[in-house]
Amino acid sequence: MQTPRRVRDLGITVGTLPTGPLNALTDVPGVRVGQTTITGDGLNTGVTAIVPEGWEDTLPAAVAVGNGYGKLIGSTQVDELGVIETPILLTGTLSTFRVADALITWLLDRNPHATSLNPVVGETNDAHLSDIRRRPITPDHVHTALNTASSALPAEGCAGAGTGTSALGFKAGIGTASRVVGDPGAGGGVVGALVQANFSGLLTVLGAPVPAPGIDADGNSCMIVVGTDLPLDARQLGRLARRAIFAMARVGSDYAPGSGDYAIAFSTSRTPNYADRDLRTPFQAVTESVEEALLNSLTMAQTTTGFENRTVQAVSHDLLVDRLTAAGVI
Template sequence: MQSPRRIRELGLVVGTLPTGPLNAITDVPGVRVGQTTITGDGLNTGVTAIVPSGWETTLPAAVAVGNGYGKLIGTTQVDELGVIETPILLTGTLSTFRVADAFLTWLLDRNPQATSLNPIVGETNDGHLSDIRRRPITPAHVHNALDNATSDLPAEGCAGAGTGTTALGFKAGIGTASRTLRTSPAGGYTVGVLVQANFSGLLTVLGRPVPAPPIDADGNSCMIVVATDLPLDSRQLGRLARRAVFAMARVGSDYAPGSGDYAIAFSTSRTATYAERDLRAPFQAVTESVEEALLNSLTMAHTTTGFNNHKAHAVPHDLLR
């Protein structure tokens, strides 16, 4: 038996850049996260909502596709216009469309004049631990996640959209991390990420492989949401999003053929004034944050027995040490 602990609580430090106060996506000013978790009766699933301030009047954004075996709703408009006009929701694969419909109701209630909206909903397949064909997500679950989003440290591991996911041979789930970039004595910027980890490979921690027995799971994917207050345009955010997918390799992803690996990056700033030559530090911040968030998704998860008595074991903390 072990208690969920973040990777830094185990004495393992990823990278060299300083973290934000919470070491979470919610360190980015104006970004909130809400989650609904569903367990019991063969179910381990849920909804995770990333809600940035200012979404009502659009925010610059971009999507990077590592492997497109997935259902990320709303991507073509983000690619075309370079903005998001809604929060971002994550869930289990076959619930994606029910979540999108309930999300649309929530959006229409807040904009009585709208005749076109582009909800962003991503997914990974939690069918190993949850009866995915039941599609149990209801509008109440979706609205609860959106309405109760806060700027607190988001729950990690077996929470929200990560309740039933596995990664790298162990129980995984939601993970988050952040990095700060000081650009003047008066302050700087923040890069934060949140991941929904559900992919295969050989777990690697700080460059060291940690072998695990394979899990015969249905589907292997990863959703990564990158938030920042850096004044970046859509093209620059696309460069950050690609680095987020690259960073999966640092924890041992094998980028399997059946994996849907996506990153969506957005900025809470609408003024794109950041010089290309200065992107080295933001690239490093994204890479370190994704690596740490993925490890947090594992070390904060607990052993779970789910649908058809399938089991996913938590990664042993002593093994990592």
């Protein structure tokens, strides 16, 4: 079995902007990620928690919907008010509601006076590799992901909410990447992305097709979380979120009718003062970050056998490099 490697470790460079130190969503100051992974006995699933500093007092945010075939809990209030007031959690489709309930318990324990809370929980369908009807996520799984969230490089591939997901005919999962916009010490900042990849299409890397032989991959959704410390308001974050969904096309998404494709974008700054005319580089940063995060979700995944002995193969690193070399793009 090949060793998981990020695309940059394979000599594949996406875009032109510089990455953050970890090339991850956690390069955004104050953003932490925690995950709980569940495997064995027909299960390949889990929870991924994105915990930005300051969520308790709300943070500017927006949701973009590419195709609304999904269960994104809390999205309408984010649309209405332009803020998030909880961490953002990801999981498997039929566990979405258990995760939301466990998140509410975690929040109530921290605020004895709360009577209204808007948990934000997204999902993709991991039924091909996990016995989704068992809804195995417990409050302990959710609380562990939240309580262990850190600013380290998040685990990618078969981890957390990506443990049982596949994309573009190959095993996929969680992926992350980041880009630096300008000088962080002089009005610049970081744009980072984390993805839960689980959608169909023809894998395309730097414009070169890399087909998955013999695999009929139906669309089963993609969740994208974008974070930044740039001082953007909710409307501008909505523009970033839409570009995050556009970036799926760069890796070959076919945006299938059954694929629920969503992006949530938030800023850790509560003092928006960014001019729309200056959004060109943040737009580039989000598309590059999402493209690379999606590719990392694939190259960091491992071949997985799961529910009913179904197997999904990881993309071969050797095949990937050979295809891109022959195409003259690396």
